[in-house]
Amino acid sequence: MDLIEELMQEITLNNFDVGSSTWVDVTYINNPHSFYVRPTSYRSFLKSMQAHGQKLEQQDLQLSMNIVYYSKTLKNFCRGLIYHVDTAKKNCTCDIYAIDYGCVEKSVSLKNMYSPLLEQGLPPLATHCQLANCEPKNGLWKDKEIDAMKCYIGTEKAKLIVKGKTCLKLIVELFNSCPDDIATMLALTGYSTLGYNENVFSRIPNFKQEKHYYTYPKIEPGNVLHVRTQSGKDLDNFYVAKVDEYYDYINNVNNLLAYSKQAQSLRPEDMKENKAISVFVPQFLRYERGIIQKITVSEEKALVQLVD
Structure with missing residues (x-):
């Protein structure tokens, strides 16, 4: 079994089901409500995945391109996804999302960007x-x-x-060698408060009518937007996307993957036009948000618009 097959099998087995426990490395911390982890079982694969080939030239650069680059933040080579290219300066730079760590590094110099030595098509390994x-x-x-959390996690x-x-x-x-879990440690030392009522999820089910649409931003004539072309x-x-919203999209690709893999497949009787869904796109090797535009074969096939 080669590296890719072995890792893909491992990823398939780890869906982060509710109630499950996993040993992880905390790879990047924004704050207690936004940090990234990677299962420790992936450690042995990183060196091979981060191996780099030849340096890239400016004409090679494309948005959403997977590369290997040297990160000054992480102080090592890592896989990255280009989400902004700046050619206005004398020396071309890129903003890159480190897909196996969860951090974004801005203005990375072209001299630090390389083609991957191993063509992988592997999904991001960091989870939000x-x-x-x-x-x-x-x-x-x-x-x-934030510094207190970093200290307790180490x-x-x-x-x-x-x-x-x-x-x-x-x-x-999160539990490590600290006397209590990390959230409790922060609360006991005066850096946060404990409580259920402010959590993103609720322990009491809240049944609502199923939502069949996405909301879209309101744009008025004369608005100036910083965008990138999507298709x-x-x-x-x-189609275009706001650059900051595109960053959020890239940042959450792996979370949509985890959410989609643990969700049930759409039942044939639930296939309806204008229904909001998640769909696996083979050419991207990832899940994308979409809307069913037209049922082409009753209860079997549909034309789907990718909203991002």
């Missing part, structure tokens, strides 16, 4: 998380609270227990 029962004392996470592995899921992240408890064949018909 939020600490359960952990809230900021004054509504916002400040540097001292560089050791942690045991992650999944308490809930949203389409964007896992709601988790289109000519100047009369094309």
Whole structure:
């Protein structure tokens, strides 16, 4: 079994089901409500996945391109996804999302970007998380609270227990060698508050009418937007996305993957036009948000518009 087959089998087995526990490395911390983890079982694959080939030239660069680059933030080579290319300066730079760590690095120099030595098509290995029962004392996470979390987590592995899921992240408890779980440690030392009522998920089911649509931003004539082209064949018909919203989309690709893999497949009788769904796109090797535009074969096939 080669590297890709072995890793894909491992990824398939790890769906982060609610109630499950996994040993993880915490790879990047924004705050207690936004941090990234990667199962420790993936450690042995990283070196091969991060091996780089030849340096890239400016004409090679494309948005959403998978590369290997040297990260000054992480201080090592890692896989990355280009989400912005800046050619306005004398030296071309890119904003890159480190897909196996969860961090974004801006203005990466072209001299630090390489083609992957191993053509993989592997999904991101970092998963977005939020600490359960952990809230900021004054509504916002400040540097001292974030630094405290980094201190308690340190560089050791942690045991992650999944308490809930949203389409964007896992709601988790983290345990390591500290006397209590990380959320409790933050609360006991005065950096946060404990409580269920502010969590993203609720312990009491809230049954609502099924939603069959996405909401779209309101754009007025005269608005100036910083965008990137998503698709289109000519100047009369094309789609764009706001750059900051595209960053959020890239940041949550792996969370949509985890959410989609644990969800039930769409039943034939539920196939309806204008229904919001998640669909696996083979050429992208990932799940995408979509809307059923037209049923082409009753209860079997449909034409789907990818909303992102």
